[in-house]
Amino acid sequence: GGLITVLFWWVAQEKPNAVQAAVSSSGAARAGGGGFWSVPLVMVSLASLLRMSQTYGILTWIPAYLTETLRFSPPEIAVVTTVLSLSPVPALVLSGWLSDRTRNKPALAIAGLLISSFAVLLAWQGIASFWLVTAVSFAAGFGMGISSIPIFALPAMTVPPSHVGRATGFASTMTFAGPIFTAYLGGYIVTATGEYGLAFLVFGLVPIAAALVLAPLVRSFKPRW
Numbered sequence: 001g002g003l004i005t006v007l008f009w010w011v012a013q014e015k016p017n018a019v020q021a022a023v024s025s026s027g028a029a030r031a032g033g034g035g036f037w038s039v040p041l042v043m044v045s046l047a048s049l050l051r052m053s054q055t056y057g058i059l060t061w062i063p064a065y066l067t068e069t070l071r072f073s074p075p076e077i078a079v080v081t082t083v084l085s086l087s088p089v090p091a092l093v094l095s096g097w098l099s100d101r102t103r104n105k106p107a108l109a110i111a112g113l114l115i116s117s118f119a120v121l122l123a124w125q126g127i128a129s130f131w132l133v134t135a136v137s138f139a140a141g142f143g144m145g146i147s148s149i150p151i152f153a154l155p156a157m158t159v160p161p162s163h164v165g166r167a168t169g170f171a172s173t174m175t176f177a178g179p180i181f182t183a184y185l186g187g188y189i190v191t192a193t194g195e196y197g198l199a200f201l202v203f204g205l206v207p208i209a210a211a212l213v214l215a216p217l218v219r220s221f222k223p224r225w
Helices: 002-011 018-022 027-032 039-069 074-086 088-100 105-123 130-157 161-175 177-193 197-214
Strands: none
Touching: 039 074, 039 105, 039 130, 039 161, 039 177, 039 197, 074 088, 074 130, 088 105, 088 130, 105 130, 105 197, 130 161, 130 197, 161 177, 177 197
């Protein structure tokens, strides 16, 4: 964490660029000028962290949940985990197509996050039949795929063209902190409570929190290029 903090403190410094200074009066330079940090970048990065937190929280803990709590058979566990793993694939294709046809990428991301929040149903173990868990797993995976493309595309659009690489790197670093967070969080919750219900309640509510983070951008977000 400390190394990442130092790294991004260094790369985010605004340093004079001789080439940009020489052409600062041109329209192209004005279009590409501006600072690195922006509120939309931080909001999208946080939403991306939360989205990936749910994704890996479920992927990490659902096999143990199915085995220890629901007592599913090995073939049933295989079906559920396969559906969860593969359902994002068609969603990614669909999301890419939709993302190219709308400028309101925050709204598309929110739609996917809300679909994936159906994972909260896994917290109620008393009604967790095989077919319900399979359907919920499909919805969770499909929603993850729908939200992925717009969320991955947005960071580059929150900064001027000259900062696209750094913005993408910053958002990606935040994103992949999510799996670390929920892998440990799930372990602490299961150890403290002795069951998985609270863990899956958290994993189901996390995308709703991400949707709330992105909500202000639905009407106010304007791409920088």
